Every structure is written in C-alpha cells, then in structure tokens.
Amino acid sequence: GAGVSQSPSNKVTEKGKDVELRCDPISGHTALYWYRQRLGQGLEFLIYFQGNSAPDKSGLPSDRFSAERTGESVSTLTIQRTQQEDSAVYLCASSPKGGSNQPQHFGDGTRLSIL
Amino acid sequence: QKEVEQDPGPLSVPEGAIVSLNCTYSNSAFQYFMWYRQYSRKGPELLMYTYSSGNKEDGRFTAQVDKSSKYISLFIRDSQPSDSATYLCAMSATSGTYKYIFGTGTRLKVLA
Numbered sequence: 001g002a003g004v005s006q007s008p009s010n011k012v013t014e015k016g017k018d019v020e021l022r023c024d025p026i027s028g029h030t031a032l033y034w035y036r037q038r039l040g041q042g043l044e045f046l047i048y049f050q051g052n053s054a055p056d057k058s059g060l061p062s063d064r065f066s067a068e069r070t071g072e073s074v075s076t077l078t079i080q081r082t083q084q085e086d087s088a089v090y091l092c093a094s095s096p097k098g099g100s101n102q103p104q105h106f107g108d109g110t111r112l113s114i115l
Numbered sequence: 116q117k118e119v120e121q122d123p124g125p126l127s128v129p130e131g132a133i134v135s136l137n138c139t140y141s142n143s144a145f146q147y148f149m150w151y152r153q154y155s156r157k158g159p160e161l162l163m164y165t166y167s168s169g170n171k172e173d174g175r176f177t178a179q180v181d182k183s184s185k186y187i188s189l190f191i192r193d194s195q196p197s198d199s200a201t202y203l204c205a206m207s208a209t210s211g212t213y214k215y216i217f218g219t220g221t222r223l224k225v226l227a
Contacts, residue, residue, distance in 0.1 A: 004158070041219055109158050
C-alpha cells in the first residue's frame with residue numbers, strides 16, 4: 001500500500017522567501033507529525049496533529065513556522081521569511097491514531113536548502 | 116545533557132559479524148522504545164518497536180531494553196552489506212507527550 005508521501009522532495013530557495021511543504025499521510029491514519037533533521041543530528045519534533053487539530057506544537061522553532069491539516073488528510077508546513085539555519089530535511093510521519101503506543105511511519109522528507 | 120545519547124560512529128564490521136548498537140537515556144518516563152533504519156536520502160524505516168523492559172526478536176534483529184540502567188540495544192546477526200545505513204533509536208513516554216525523542220543515529224558500514 002501507499003506510504004507517507006512528501007513533496008517536493010527537494011527545494012532550493014533564497015533567504016527571505018516563503019516555502020510550503022506538503023505531506024500526504026497513510027490513508028486512515030489520524031495522527032500526523034512533522035520533524036526536522038539537520039545534518040549530522042537526530043530528528044527534532046516540530047508539531048503533532050490529531051485530525052485537524054494540533055494539541056502539541058511545542059517544537060515549532062519560531063513564529064515563522066506554521067502548519068495546518070485538512071481533516072485527516074494532507075498537511076502543509078509553511079516557513080515564512082526563510083533563514084539559512086532553516087536548511088534541513090523536513091520529515092513527516094503518520095500513525096493510526098494519536099498516542100505514543102502507535103508506531104510512526106515516515107515519508108522520505110523534503111530536503112530544504114536556503115541560499 | 117541530551118535526553119537520548121547515541122554514538123554517531125561510523126561503525127565498520129565485516130560481513131557476517133554480529134552488530135551491537137546502543138542508546139542511553141535520562142528520562143525515566145520513557146516507556147516505548149523504537150529502532151529505525153535510515154538509508155541515505157530516505158526517510159527512517161521502523162525496524163523494532165518495544166514497550167517497557169525485555170527482549171524482542173524479529174528475524175536477524177533483536178532489541179533489548181534495560182530500564183533500570185536506562186540503556187537500550189539493537190543486535191543484528193549475520194550482518195549483510197545491505198544493512199549499511201544509519202540506525203536511529205527513538206523513545207517516548209506513555210502520556211501527555213506523543214512525540215518521539217531521537218538519538219543522533221549511528222552510521223553502520225558492513226564490508227563485503
């Protein structure tokens with residue numbers, strides 16, 4: 001079956017531009033997560049959705065970062081006024097329902113480079 | 116101090132060797148422990164998922180959790196060149212927090 005799908009796979013943009021990253025979770029998965037992976041570092045949690053609400057957005061690094069989700073489907077992560085330190089791989093994961101007793105399944109990520 | 120510590124490697128072993136990968140953690144609230152494998156330019160792939168202490172085996176992979184020592188391990192038997200990847204440990208608590216806390220990953224090379 002289809003896994004978690006992310007687009008674009010690569011994005012190069014100039015400092016100061018806005019970017020939008022997309023995630024299509026596994027069909028039927030109600031929980032969706034965004035993580036950031038900087039070079040040589042582990043994954044950092046950004047935000048968690050249960051359905052279209054976000055009960056935990058504690059990992060968003062600044063107010064330049066926002067995310068939304070339509071129902072139990074697609075999510076978009078938006079970064080405004082990008083900075084060079086935003087360069088990273090942005091990974092999306094989904095699980096059948098919220099709660100840490102459900103394993104998370106990841107997409108291949110969007111590799112974001114800020115020039 | 117990071118909540119989860121993992122040696123970044125690289126770890127190089129000959130084909131057929133037994134590989135031992137480890138993580139230590141500081142948060143006693145962690146109850147769920149995961150191991151992911153990540154190939155270059157790919158997303159993490161779930162290998163093992165365990166709850167609380169004990170062992171779990173799946174094919175060539177064995178996961179061990181020692182909560183008293185706050186130490187988890189992944190063993191790979193009869194390692195193959197296709198096992199060459201970065202291995203990430205992750206853990207989470209049972210309530211209030213749904214996010215995974217990840218180690219930095221250990222890069223493994225299995226030499227043919």
